[in-house]
Amino acid sequence: MARIEYAPAPESRAVVKLRRQYGLFIDGEFVEPASGEYYATINPADESPLALIAEGGEADVDRAVRAARRAFTKWSKLSGAERAKYIYRIARILQERAREFAVLESMNNGKPIKESRDVDIPLVAAHFFHYAGWADKLEYAGFGPNPRPVGVAGQVIPWNFPLLMLSWKIAPALACGNTVVLKPAQTTPLTALLFAEVCQQAELPAGVVNIVTGHNQTGAAVVAHKGVDKVAFTGSTAVGRQIAETVAGTRKRLTLELGGKGANIVFDDAAMDQAVEGIVNGIYFNQGHVCCAGSRLLVQESVAEEVVARLKRRMQTLRVGDPLDKNTDVGAINSAAQLARISELSDSGSTEGAERWSSDCALPDKGFWFAPTVFTNVSQAHRIAREEIFGPVLSVLTFRTPAEAIEKANNTQYGLAAGIWTEKGSLILKMASELRAGIVWANTYNKFDPASPFGGYKESGYGREGGRQGLAGYLEADHV
Amino acid sequence: MTLVLGISDSDLAAATGSDAALRRFLFGLPGVDQVGAEARAAALGTRSIKAQTKRDMIDLAISMIDLTTLEGADTPGKVNALCVKAQHPDPTDQSAPHTAAVCVYGDMVPYALQALGPDSPIRIAAVATAFPSGRASLDVKILDVRDAVANGAHEIDMVIDRGAFLSGRYMQVFEEIQAVKQACEHAHLKVILETGELQTYDNVRRASWLAMLAGADFIKTSTGKVQPAATAPVVLVMLEAVRDWHAITGKHIGMKPAGGIRTTKDALKMLVLVNEIPGEDWLSPDLFRIGASTLLNDLLLQRQRLRDGGYSGPNYVTVD
Numbered sequence: 136m137a138r139i140e141y142a143p144a145p146e147s148r149a150v151v152k153l154r155r156q157y158g159l160f161i162d163g164e165f166v167e168p169a170s171g172e173y174y175a176t177i178n179p180a181d182e183s184p185l186a187l188i189a190e191g192g193e194a195d196v197d198r199a200v201r202a203a204r205r206a207f208t209k210w211s212k213l214s215g216a217e218r219a220k221y222i223y224r225i226a227r228i229l230q231e232r233a234r235e236f237a238v239l240e241s242m243n244n245g246k247p248i249k250e251s252r253d254v255d256i257p258l259v260a261a262h263f264f265h266y267a268g269w270a271d272k273l274e275y276a277g278f279g280p281n282p283r284p285v286g287v288a289g290q291v292i293p294w295n296f297p298l299l300m301l302s303w304k305i306a307p308a309l310a311c312g313n314t315v316v317l318k319p320a321q322t323t324p325l326t327a328l329l330f331a332e333v334c335q336q337a338e339l340p341a342g343v344v345n346i347v348t349g350h351n352q353t354g355a356a357v358v359a360h361k362g363v364d365k366v367a368f369t370g371s372t373a374v375g376r377q378i379a380e381t382v383a384g385t386r387k388r389l390t391l392e393l394g395g396k397g398a399n400i401v402f403d404d405a406a407m408d409q410a411v412e413g414i415v416n417g418i419y420f421n422q423g424h425v426c427c428a429g430s431r432l433l434v435q436e437s438v439a440e441e442v443v444a445r446l447k448r449r450m451q452t453l454r455v456g457d458p459l460d461k462n463t464d465v466g467a468i469n470s471a472a473q474l475a476r477i478s479e480l481s482d483s484g485s486t487e488g489a490e491r492w493s494s495d496c497a498l499p500d501k502g503f504w505f506a507p508t509v510f511t512n513v514s515q516a517h518r519i520a521r522e523e524i525f526g527p528v529l530s531v532l533t534f535r536t537p538a539e540a541i542e543k544a545n546n547t548q549y550g551l552a553a554g555i556w557t558e559k560g561s562l563i564l565k566m567a568s569e570l571r572a573g574i575v576w577a578n579t580y581n582k583f584d585p586a587s588p589f590g591g592y593k594e595s596g597y598g599r600e601g602g603r604q605g606l607a608g609y610l611e612a613d614h615v
Numbered sequence: 616m617t618l619v620l621g622i623s624d625s626d627l628a629a630a631t632g633s634d635a636a637l638r639r640f641l642f643g644l645p646g647v648d649q650v651g652a653e654a655r656a657a658a659l660g661t662r663s664i665k666a667q668t669k670r671d672m673i674d675l676a677i678s679m680i681d682l683t684t685l686e687g688a689d690t691p692g693k694v695n696a697l698c699v700k701a702q703h704p705d706p707t708d709q710s711a712p713h714t715a716a717v718c719v720y721g722d723m724v725p726y727a728l729q730a731l732g733p734d735s736p737i738r739i740a741a742v743a744t745a746f747p748s749g750r751a752s753l754d755v756k757i758l759d760v761r762d763a764v765a766n767g768a769h770e771i772d773m774v775i776d777r778g779a780f781l782s783g784r785y786m787q788v789f790e791e792i793q794a795v796k797q798a799c800e801h802a803h804l805k806v807i808l809e810t811g812e813l814q815t816y817d818n819v820r821r822a823s824w825l826a827m828l829a830g831a832d833f834i835k836t837s838t839g840k841v842q843p844a845a846t847a848p849v850v851l852v853m854l855e856a857v858r859d860w861h862a863i864t865g866k867h868i869g870m871k872p873a874g875g876i877r878t879t880k881d882a883l884k885m886l887v888l889v890n891e892i893p894g895e896d897w898l899s900p901d902l903f904r905i906g907a908s909t910l911l912n913d914l915l916l917q918r919q920r921l922r923d924g925g926y927s928g929p930n931y932v933t934v935d
Contacts, residue, residue: 138895139672139886144663249661407620408855409651441619452891461663558646578648 141454144461146248151239156187157324159195159348160331162202163341169194174350176324179245180458180467180502188324191349193356196316199345200362203287203314206342211284211312215271222270222309224337226263229256232333236298236326241458243325244297245467245503246421248459258583259302262601265585266306269606273311276606279613284312285388286364288609289357291378292327293370294320294469295424295525300369301327303589303600305344311609313365316345318357320370322470324348355381363387367608369426372523372549372594390598390608392426392590394523395551398544399429399580400534400566403438405556409578411445414529417554417580419453419465419507423527424473426595427552429580431520433540436533443511443531447492450507455496465527468503477505477526484510484519489530515546523549537562545571550592554580573599619862620645627863631828634786641785644824647816647852656847662887669883673918674712675898676882677704680914681740681871681906683718685747685839691726694719696935698730701737705915706933708922714911715900716740716770721763728767740805741768744795747809747838749774753791760798771795772805774838775822777812785825792829805833805871805904810849811841819849823856833869839906844874850888858893867896873906879917882910 156173158165173187189195210218229236236259237251246255273282288308292300297319308315319327327346334344347353351374358366358378368378369392382389399417401410417429434442458466468474485491489510498504505526513520513530520530534540544553553572555563563577573591576582583589588604590596598608621643630640664672682701684693697717705711716738717727727739741763745751751759760771773795779787796804806826810819826834834853837844850872857868870889876882882905889897897903912932919927 137898139668139890139898141662141664142666142668144665253661405645406648406651407645409648409655412651412655438621441621461661558648578651 141462143457145457146238146241146252146459146461148238148242148459150235151242153186153325157189157328157348159189159191159199160328160334160344160346161195161199162345163335165331168192174321176243176322178242178502179322179469180499182501185243185325188348191318191347191353191356196347196353196356196360199316199347200287200289200360202342203316203345204362206340207284207287207314210314210340210343213312215273218309218312219267219270221337221339222263222267222306225333225339226260226267228333228336229260229263233257233260236329238459239329240298240326241466243323244294245458245469247463247466248461249463250421255296255299258585259298262299262302262585263306266310269307269603270310273606273610276603276610278606278610281613282311282610283613285609285611286313287362288313288315288365288367289360289363290315290317290367291354291357291370292317292319294323295421295426297323298326298330301330303369303605304367307600307605308609309343311606313609314343316347316357316363318347318349318354321348321350358382365389365608367598368392375596388608390590390600391596392598392600393594393596394549395426395428395591395595396431396521396523396547396549397427397429397552397554397572398431398433398570399554400540400544400556401432401434401438401442402555402557402559402562403435404558406558406578407438407442407445410556411442411449413554413556413578413580414442414446415449415453418529419450419527420581422465422468422505424469424525425581427574427581428525429552429554430524430529431544432529432531433534433543434531435540436535439531439533443509446509447494450494450509453494453496453507455494455504455506456499465507468505468526471503473525474503474505477524477528480519480522480524481508481528484513484517484530487517487519489513489517489519515543521547537566541566541569548594551595552576619859622863624864627828631789637785637789637825638783641821641824644820647820649816652816652851653848656851656888659851659887659891660847660884664883664887670918670921672883672886673879673914673921676879676886676905677911677914677918678712678715679900679903679905680714680911681716681718681873681904682714682911683839683873683906683908685718685720685742689720689723691723693935694723694726695730698727698737700911700933700935702731702735704911705918707931708919711915711918713737715904718742718772718906720746721759721766721768724763724766724768738769739767740770740772741766742772742838744773746772746774747840749776750778753794756791757794757798760795764798764800764802768802770803770805771799772807772835774807774809775826777809780813780818780822780825789825789829792826792831796830803832804830805835805869806831807835807838807873809838809841810836811843816848816852819852820856823853824860827856827860827868831868833871833904835871835873835906837874839874842875845872845876845885847884847888850885851892854888854892854897857897861893867902869902869904870897871904871906876905876907877909878913882914
């Protein structure tokens with residue numbers, strides 16, 4: 136018998152009711168942008184338009200910040216327990232509407248439904264639950280007996296985990312008593328706008344959450360606005376640098392969660408089958424659109440050949456295609472621009488002498504697609520070993536000793552995440568203590584938990600999101 | 616791939632040269648990370664099987680069943696009924712495939728042979744070697760096997776000595792399997808690891824390799840008398856073992872999960888594991904079996920539902 140070909144198993148789109156056009160969510164309601172301009176957001180899997188999105192400008196951002204400032208007066212005075220009620224309510228509604236959010240996320244972002252359904256949306260709800268729990272316990276969080284909110288938070292988020300990044304930003308901000316103006320990524324605004332409907336459904340006081348859509352200049356306006364007390368950004372290191380310059384010399388606080396070039400380090404005594412799974416999960420999860428992706432595989436020379444052979448065999452079973460099909464493992468690249476960047480960097484890998492291999496998957500004609508790819512014979516000097524590709528492209532390097540592994544893993548401008556694969560516990564502890572990375576996974580990769588702080592070293596940014604540490608960016612410590 | 620797990624074909628012969636060599640070999644196999652193996656099995660469990668794929672997979676699953684009765688209360692009449700069911704699982708639909716085998720105690724083999732007839736494509740598997748505990752002397756176990764083979768069994772399902780395995784007497788387990796294999800003559804040998812008693816996935820992997828080194832034609836999870844039995848991660852680890860064995864030797868070893876597979880969903884998950892771990896070669900009753908008794912009726916109910924568009928009910932499949 137031939138290999139079983141799974142019949143298409145598409146998740147129904149019927150659960151999502153899209154409007155033709157979305158305004159900006161300011162002061163509790165959807166409003167027209169001052170410019171009157173809209174742009175189309177598309178489904179990256181087939182390039183079909185999904186809805187028209189308002190182009191927010193400086194005037195709109197100003198309106199949103201003023202609304203947030205007005206709301207702050209009351210919201211920050213509510214008791215923690217009262218704020219928690221709203222945040223718990225939001226979390227429960229997100230759970231109730233999980234399927235709707237998952238389908239919409241996959242439609243707008245291109246990620247497979249099994250990820251939006253089993254990873255993104257459950258984590259989103261978990262994040263709101265986690266921070267709802269903190270709201271009435273802030274005096275025990277280690278910031279003094281009466282920590283106070285910072286004020287209005289301006290938050291700019293990326294397109295790789297649209298709703299999850301929203302939750303990482305909004306949940307701690309609200310729990311601490313701040314109000315927010317959030318700017319979603321231009322290509323993935325839809326779940327943020329659906330979230331705005333959830334805020335209405337939860338009867339969150341008007342102005343506590345404001346969502347302003349648009350392109351880069353909209354985000355720049357949020358960051359630059361004088362009424363913003365705190366800026367939180369997740370995205371590329373290049374934009375993060377611009378934001379740091381904008382904010383420098385102002386009273387604004389800043390947290391940045393930027394790029395990465397994570398090293399996934401496989402020792403010769405690793406549980407090999409699970410290590411291969413971990414490599415796959417590290418770089419092909421979410422099409423590699425993951426800042427903490429394990430995009431550099433550092434494998435001990437003695438097992439390199441076999442690990443790569445097993446990896447390629449495993450990659451042949453990855454199912455690339457319709458993000459809404461429940462059996463899809465790898466979905467669409469989020470945009471034409473990102474596809475161009477992935478292609479350009481991959482071509483540089485071939486030009487510079489690395490050996491390129493891609494799985495033999497058929498790619499759809501329409502939309503933005505890139506086959507899971509691995510480069511071997513990569514050296515530290517290659518661009519594909521240094522620059523963040525942000526796509527399903529793995530660079531394989533080898534090492535001989537733990538010291539060499541640490542040296543190579545740390546030899547990067549970034550320092551966000553790393554993975555260690557060995558059956559030897561003491562080696563895990565040694566490696567973890569010497570790796571300059573904010574997140575170190577042992578015998579797993581890309582596992583997230585709202586209780587665990589997330590953030591980077593070096594050019595991967597500063598500040599932590601998640602857990603108790605995630606409160607720090609949104610509280611003024613009090614030393615009464 | 617020339618080397619798999621750093622092992623070449625000639626290393627396999629050397630692995631069983633002495634007690635120490637065998638132990639070194641088994642402990643040289645890469646470990647199994649419990650969390651990772653369970654996560655992978657769970658992820659494959661979310662594959663969605665629809666439409667024609669589901670029809671084909673249900674029929675494939677039926678054709679892979681070792682339809683089993685292993686009760687103290689088994690009688691010739693019960694075995695006869697089992698054999699009729701194995702031949703014609705669905706009395707309302709002759710297009711339903713027959714099962715791969717019936718699986719009975721050794722003394723029931725003549726009745727099965729009588730019921731199925733000499734030319735039946737359905738194999739007769741007999742459990743032997745003091746099944747299910749395996750607690751008897753080697754001589755008794757060998758007699759048990761010879762008796763079943765003499766009675767006409769085509770396949771022998773033996774149990775390993777878990778006590779010996781858990782106390783580290785690997786060579787004893789190895790030699791016992793070899794002796795049983797010899798006693799089987801032409802009958803196929805399935806080696807039951809009783810994974811529920813081995814407990815760790817590392818043990819499951821080592822026992823799988825031990826059985827393959829000793830000449831098993833099939834490796835099988837469980838007797839069905841101990842829980843947990845054929846869990847998805849255990850099946851995953853064993854399928855990885857037969858896959859790697861094939862990569863080294865070019866030889867196909869079969870795999871049989873048994874115990875606890877009761878629903879169509881469970882069975883289809885097993886086939887997904889086969890599809891995505893060792894691959895298409897194993898999607899055949901020659902290399903993959905499912906040991907089960909109640910599973911067949913659930914597969915038939917699902918088959919009827921796909922045919923008729925609605926659930927029929929428990930009175931539309933036979934109770935045997």
